[in-house]
Amino acid sequence: MSVPSQLSSTETLSLLSLSLACFGIIANTFHGDGEPLIASLAFSGIAFAASFSMIRWLGPTFMKAGLKGKDMSKVHKKEIPETMGAVCAVVYLLLIIMFIPFPFYKDIVAATSGGGNRDVVLEIHVVETGRFLHRFPHSKLASYLSAILSLQSVSILGIGDDLFDIRWRHKFFIPAFASIPILIVYFVDFGVTQIVIPTPLQPYFGELFELGPLYYLYMAAIAIFCPNSINILAGINGIEVSQSLVIAFLLVLNDTLYLLAPYPHPATDSHLFSLYMLLPFIGVSLALWWHNWYPARVFVGDTYCYFAGMVFAVVGILGHFSKTLLLLFIPQIFNFIYSSPQLFRIVPCPRHRLPRFNARTGLLEPSVTEWQHPPKPTVATVLKGLHKLHLIRVTTNREGQIIESSNLTLLNLWLVWFGPRREDRLAAEIVALQVVCGLLGLFVRHRLALWIFRSDNLTV
Amino acid sequence: MSVPSQLSSTETLSLLSLSLACFGIIANTFHGDGEPLIASLAFSGIAFAASFSMIRWLGPTFMKAGLKGKDMSKVHKKEIPETMGAVCAVVYLLLIIMFIPFPFYKDIVAATSGGGNRDVVLEIHVVETGRFLHRFPHSKLASYLSAILSLQSVSILGIGDDLFDIRWRHKFFIPAFASIPILIVYFVDFGVTQIVIPTPLQPYFGELFELGPLYYLYMAAIAIFCPNSINILAGINGIEVSQSLVIAFLLVLNDTLYLLAPYPHPATDSHLFSLYMLLPFIGVSLALWWHNWYPARVFVGDTYCYFAGMVFAVVGILGHFSKTLLLLFIPQIFNFIYSSPQLFRIVPCPRHRLPRFNARTGLLEPSVTEWQHPPKPTVATVLKGLHKLHLIRVTTNREGQIIESSNLTLLNLWLVWFGPRREDRLAAEIVALQVVCGLLGLFVRHRLALWIFRSDNLTV
Numbered sequence: 047m048s049v050p051s052q053l054s055s056t057e058t059l060s061l062l063s064l065s066l067a068c069f070g071i072i073a074n075t076f077h078g079d080g081e082p083l084i085a086s087l088a089f090s091g092i093a094f095a096a097s098f099s100m101i102r103w104l105g106p107t108f109m110k111a112g113l114k115g116k117d118m119s120k121v122h123k124k125e126i127p128e129t130m131g132a133v134c135a136v137v138y139l140l141l142i143i144m145f146i147p148f149p150f151y152k153d154i155v156a157a158t159s160g161g162g163n164r165d166v167v168l169e170i171h172v173v174e175t176g177r178f179l180h181r182f183p184h185s186k187l188a189s190y191l192s193a194i195l196s197l198q199s200v201s202i203l204g205i206g207d208d209l210f211d212i213r214w215r216h217k218f219f220i221p222a223f224a225s226i227p228i229l230i231v232y233f234v235d236f237g238v239t240q241i242v243i244p245t246p247l248q249p250y251f252g253e254l255f256e257l258g259p260l261y262y263l264y265m266a267a268i269a270i271f272c273p274n275s276i277n278i279l280a281g282i283n284g285i286e287v288s289q290s291l292v293i294a295f296l297l298v299l300n301d302t303l304y305l306l307a308p309y310p311h312p313a314t315d316s317h318l319f320s321l322y323m324l325l326p327f328i329g330v331s332l333a334l335w336w337h338n339w340y341p342a343r344v345f346v347g348d349t350y351c352y353f354a355g356m357v358f359a360v361v362g363i364l365g366h367f368s369k370t371l372l373l374l375f376i377p378q379i380f381n382f383i384y385s386s387p388q389l390f391r392i393v394p395c396p397r398h399r400l401p402r403f404n405a406r407t408g409l410l411e412p413s414v415t416e417w418q419h420p421p422k423p424t425v426a427t428v429l430k431g432l433h434k435l436h437l438i439r440v441t442t443n444r445e446g447q448i449i450e451s452s453n454l455t456l457l458n459l460w461l462v463w464f465g466p467r468r469e470d471r472l473a474a475e476i477v478a479l480q481v482v483c484g485l486l487g488l489f490v491r492h493r494l495a496l497w498i499f500r501s502d503n504l505t506v
Numbered sequence: 507m508s509v510p511s512q513l514s515s516t517e518t519l520s521l522l523s524l525s526l527a528c529f530g531i532i533a534n535t536f537h538g539d540g541e542p543l544i545a546s547l548a549f550s551g552i553a554f555a556a557s558f559s560m561i562r563w564l565g566p567t568f569m570k571a572g573l574k575g576k577d578m579s580k581v582h583k584k585e586i587p588e589t590m591g592a593v594c595a596v597v598y599l600l601l602i603i604m605f606i607p608f609p610f611y612k613d614i615v616a617a618t619s620g621g622g623n624r625d626v627v628l629e630i631h632v633v634e635t636g637r638f639l640h641r642f643p644h645s646k647l648a649s650y651l652s653a654i655l656s657l658q659s660v661s662i663l664g665i666g667d668d669l670f671d672i673r674w675r676h677k678f679f680i681p682a683f684a685s686i687p688i689l690i691v692y693f694v695d696f697g698v699t700q701i702v703i704p705t706p707l708q709p710y711f712g713e714l715f716e717l718g719p720l721y722y723l724y725m726a727a728i729a730i731f732c733p734n735s736i737n738i739l740a741g742i743n744g745i746e747v748s749q750s751l752v753i754a755f756l757l758v759l760n761d762t763l764y765l766l767a768p769y770p771h772p773a774t775d776s777h778l779f780s781l782y783m784l785l786p787f788i789g790v791s792l793a794l795w796w797h798n799w800y801p802a803r804v805f806v807g808d809t810y811c812y813f814a815g816m817v818f819a820v821v822g823i824l825g826h827f828s829k830t831l832l833l834l835f836i837p838q839i840f841n842f843i844y845s846s847p848q849l850f851r852i853v854p855c856p857r858h859r860l861p862r863f864n865a866r867t868g869l870l871e872p873s874v875t876e877w878q879h880p881p882k883p884t885v886a887t888v889l890k891g892l893h894k895l896h897l898i899r900v901t902t903n904r905e906g907q908i909i910e911s912s913n914l915t916l917l918n919l920w921l922v923w924f925g926p927r928r929e930d931r932l933a934a935e936i937v938a939l940q941v942v943c944g945l946l947g948l949f950v951r952h953r954l955a956l957w958i959f960r961s962d963n964l965t966v
Contacts, residue, residue: 104670111669112572136662140683143655146690154694184644187694191651191687195603198658202596205665209571210564223600227651230606234614234647 051105053098061095068092075148082148083318086325089141093329097137101130101337101344113208115345119282119403119410119469126343129208131350134330135201138353141326142194149190149322153183186315192231193323193360200224200273200356204349217348218274224356225269228363229262265363268371272362273355275378277348278385279456279476281400282410282469284339286346287331288477290354293374294328296484297361300370303492316365327357340470373487377480381456388415388454392425399453401461401472409466412439412452412459420447436463511565521555528552535608542608543778546785549601553789557597561590561797561804573668575805579742579863579870579929586803589668591810594790595661598813601786602654609650609782613643646775652691653783653820660684660733660816664809677808678734684816685729688823689722725823728831732822733815735838737808738845739916739936741860742870742929744799746806747791748937750814753834754788756944757821760830763952776825787817800930833947837940841916848875848914852885859913861921861932869926872899872918880907896923 053061068091075081075088108114108127115128147154203220206212212220239261240254257264280286301317301324311317331354337344362371372379388395394415401410421429426448432438439462441450452458460472467475513521528551535541535548568574568587575588607614663680666672672680699721700714717724740746761777761784771777791814797804822831832839848855854875861870881889886908892898899922901910912918920932927935 107670113669136666139659139662140686143659143686143690146687147694150694184648187691188644188647188651191648191655191691194687195651195655195658198655198662199599199603202599202658202662202665205662206596209573209669210567226600226603227606227654230603231647231651234607234610 051102053102057098061098064091065095068095076151082151083321085148086145086322089145090325090329093137093141093326094333096141097134097330098333098336100133100137101333104130104133105344113347117283117342117345118398118400120341121405121408126345128345129205129347129349130334130337130344131346131348131353132201132205132208134334135197135204135349135353138326138330139194139198139201142197142323145322145326146187146190149318150183150187186319188231188234189228189364190319192227193319193364195227196224196269196360197353197356199227200352201349204347204352207352208347208349219270221270221273221352221356221359222266224352225266225359225363228269228360229265232265232363233262265368268363268368269356269359271355271382272359272371272375273352275375275382276355277351278389279378279381280351281398281455282340282457282473283342284335284470284473285457285476286351286354287335287338288473289377289480290350290358291328291331291335292477292480292484293358294324294331294354296374296481296488297358297371298324298328300367300488300491313366316367320361320365320367323357323361327354340468340473370488370491373491374484376483376487377456377476384456384459385454393421393429393451393454394418396453399455399458401457403469404466407466408468410461410469410472411466412461414439414441414450414452416450417448420449438462511562513559513562517558521559524551525555528555536611542611543781545608546605546782549605550785550789553597553601553786554793556601557594557790558793558796560593560597561793564590564593565804573807577743577802577805578858578860580801581865581868586805588805589665589807589809590794590797590804591806591808591813592661592665592668594794595657595664595809595813598786598790599654599658599661602657602783605782605786606647606650609778610643610647646779648691648694649688649824650779652687653779653824655687656684656729656820657813657816659687660812661809664807664812667812668807668809679730681730681733681812681816681819682726684812685726685819685823688729688820689725692725692823693722725828728823728828729816729819731815731842732819732831732835732838733812735835735842736815737811738849739838739841740811741858741915742800742917742933743802744795744930744933745917745936746811746814747795747798748933749837749940750810750818751788751791751795752937752940752944753818754784754791754814756834756941756948757818757831758784758788760827760948760951773826776827780821780825780827783817783821787814800933830948830951833951834944836943836947837916837936844916844919845914853881853889853911853914854878856913859915859918861917863929864926867926868928870921870929870932871926872912872921874899874901874910874912876910877908880909898922 068088071088072085075085105127108129109125113127113129114125116123116125200221203224207217207220239257239259241257241261243251243253243255276286276290279289297320301320304311304313304317305321334344334346334350338346358371358374362368387393388399394417396413396415399413399415402413403409404411420426429438429440429448429451433440437459438454439452440448443449452462457472457476460476461467464475528548531548532545535545565587568589569585573587573589574585576583576585660681663684667677667680699717699719701717701721703711703713703715736746736750739749757780761780764771764773764777765781794804794806794810798806818831818834822828847853848859854877856873856875859873859875862873863869864871880886889898889900889908889911893900897919898914899912900908903909912922917932917936920936921927924935
């Protein structure tokens with residue numbers, strides 16, 4: 047099967063009508079109060095249509111520029127375009143920039159009309175200073191802009207990574223650089239660095255605990271963790287985009303719970319902000335998913351993983367729900383901890399740890415790392431113990447020395463547990479796991495949190 | 507001569523001492539009032555050192571990734587790294603982001619200290635709403651952030667252009683997309699769309715003329731013009747960086763004239779903003795210039811031209827001195843108008859219009875475009891007229907039909923006028939021309955402007 051770079055006529059027609067409908071909706075929002083949420087939905091439709099077509103059209107261009115890769119888990123290892131996440135990121139960024147005026151439409155109208163007395167006495171004042179600037183929520187605008195800046199930074203650095211194949215120990219810190227804009231604006235703008243102490247601990251620490259500079263370290267850690275954790279739960283068709291989509295949908299669900307609250311919730315603004323950032327992200331990701339699900343016609347590249355993780359980090363940090371965010375990352379947290387012996391080189395780490403494709407059966411099997419030298423006695427004991435607990439699979443030689451152990455990723459562990467399976471089935475099962483863990487997380491957040499925190503969303 | 511990718515020990519030592527000195531200065535600024543201008547100078551030193559070393563170190567990486575080009579105007583057409591402007595852009599963007607808190611240092615201190623009464627009564631208020639946000643110049647922060655966003659957008663799109671070789675008619679609009687952030691923030695934030703009418707015309711149009719939406723078109727036109735005009739005055743070693751450096755230095759001179767005014771000028775803030783953006787730009791550009799001047803060891807790529815032009819457009823638009831800015835672009839404006847017959851295909855336009863290298867003499871000569879079909883009679887008459895005025899050189903066959911005409915660029919015209927010369931001499935002469943035109947422009951602006959405008963810097 048060759049990769050078609052044209053849209054079929056059905057696709058063209060559908061995407062065109064979707065775009066037209068969305069443009070119509072956006073034009074209509076100007077009649078009312080701006081209706082930013084509806085406009086955001088329409089922008090997301092356009093985001094889907096635009097990235098869907100551009101992923102298709104730019105395929106040959108990417109291949110020609112050398113942005114291509116071989117799909118290793120197929121019988122015919124054909125080359126397909128790589129780094130298509132960059133297309134999604136650029137479409138997303140342009141659209142989210144054009145969306146800026148919408149959340150502020152009401153404020154702009156208020157500021158420009160000047161409460162109706164502009165024509166009477168204030169003409170000169172208006173000319174000299176612009177408009178009624180004191181009425182405008184500039185701090186909201188600044189944090190919105192800083193969010194876009196962080197996402198743009200991570201995209202530039204991600205593209206650099208995809209082009210130059212930066213070393214693991216360097217690229218780990220890419221999101222840290224990219225998080226500087228939100229951290230700085232957070233510092234300049236809010237500066238709230240207290241966290242709410244769980245009720246049982248309040249006698250010892252007080253109601254609020256001032257973290258100070260540590261709070262910025264905590265936020266930087268979130269910004270480093272989210273992108274990297276998506277980037278290491280990767281390697282089979284569709285898995286990067288699917289997990290990101292699940293997290294995005296669950297965050298949208300979480301936001302909706304706040305917006306549908308019977309009373310106006312104090313955190314409404316944060317969650318609206320989160321929706322404005324997430325809906326277009328879902329739009330571009332669905333378009334990418336369409337082309338990246340088994341059998342993949344394009345690869346997403348590290349750019350997508352960084353970009354997706356940064357979207358989550360940004361809404362979590364600026365929306366003040368970073369702890370809730372982490373509840374949706376349970377499989378990623380597990381995968382990260384489980385991977386750490388290889389990341390920190392206690393166990394040898396090959397260049398790629400994706401599951402091994404068995405061309406005879408067409409199924410994926412756990413991939414292994416070979417021990418050139420037998421492990422140290424303590425490491426060997428631990429590995430054999432983990433083997434007994436079915437948390438790893440080791441192969442020993444006749445002397446009982448470990449010669450192979452399965453690579454430490456969630457994907458390999460799943461294959462150890464449930465046996466070889468086809469690529470798409472493995473991806474679907476991991477996605478299902480992500481959904482279940484995430485829903486559990488949200489349940490804990492909304493039903494059980496009041497047991498350990500006295501009130502909901504005071505400052506966090 | 508091979509391209510060395512290591513720094514010599516002298517270079518390492520110099521760059522290291524420069525960086526250390528700069529870090530020391532930055533650390534020291536925290537003792538006083540923040541001294542953003544001194545900090546900005548120190549950041550520019552770091553910008554120079556960082557981009558100098560990274561341009562050197564990343565050379566082989568760029569070559570390996572296929573970002574390389576042949577230098578056509580040399581006897582030995584060796585391949586050298588291309589798109590090094592992207593390195594400058596990324597270094598610049600990271601540093602300018604880290605610089606954000608400095609111009610706001612005084613405001614942050616004022617907001618956090620709360621005028622000294624924070625500890626007395628306002629504890630809860632502080633916790634609930636962050637800090638004394640009403641004292642903070644959020645609109646300044648927003649326009650600063652939007653400037654960075656525009657520069658980042660143009661860098662991403664420029665890198666895309668360098669990677670995929672986008673067609674001329676598409677890439678012309680890249681800066682238009684990138685200018686959206688500043689235009690939107692300008693709309694949301696200032697909305698001043700009046701221009702001051704020159705005194706002689708005031709009886710007819712009034713003192714101020716409301717341009718309305720046209721003002722945004724005007725700003726977009728500036729943003730499209732500056733990057734593209736630098737991009738088409740290109741093609742010989744060092745010319746792109748040198749002209750940008752001249753414009754940047756002249757803008758700094760212009761800013762300094764305002765800051766040194768005997769009375770506090772109302773536009774002081776705009777010109778401080780301009781300096782904060784320009785000084786680090788000069789830092790990264792000098793490092794690039796060092797490697798790009800004849801004989802070039804790296805190429806700058808379209809990314810640099812877009813990025814440089816956008817820096818100028820951003821300071822001109824947000825600093826409200828776009829007309830002054832255009833006075834510094836006289837050679838570029840001439841080159842653009844002179845090129846337009848080829849840009850609009852009235853005269854055939856080959857892929858490259860750079861001067862032709864004569865390997866025998868080692869000198870550059872005017873390059874020509876060949877007329878496959880003789881031009882239409884009107885076009886032929888005009889061309890022959892221009893030939894008589896020495897504004898173009900045409901070659902005719904025996905029947906008097908035009909078979910060749912020199913390419914319509916300032917560089918070729920210079921060679922037509924003054925004869926063949928070596929690449930570096932041509933570049934130096936064009937740079938000298940830029941300096942003379944720019945100084946004249948500034949003289950007109952500061953000495954003659956009051957003849958046609960009643961007051962200086964009211965709203966423009």
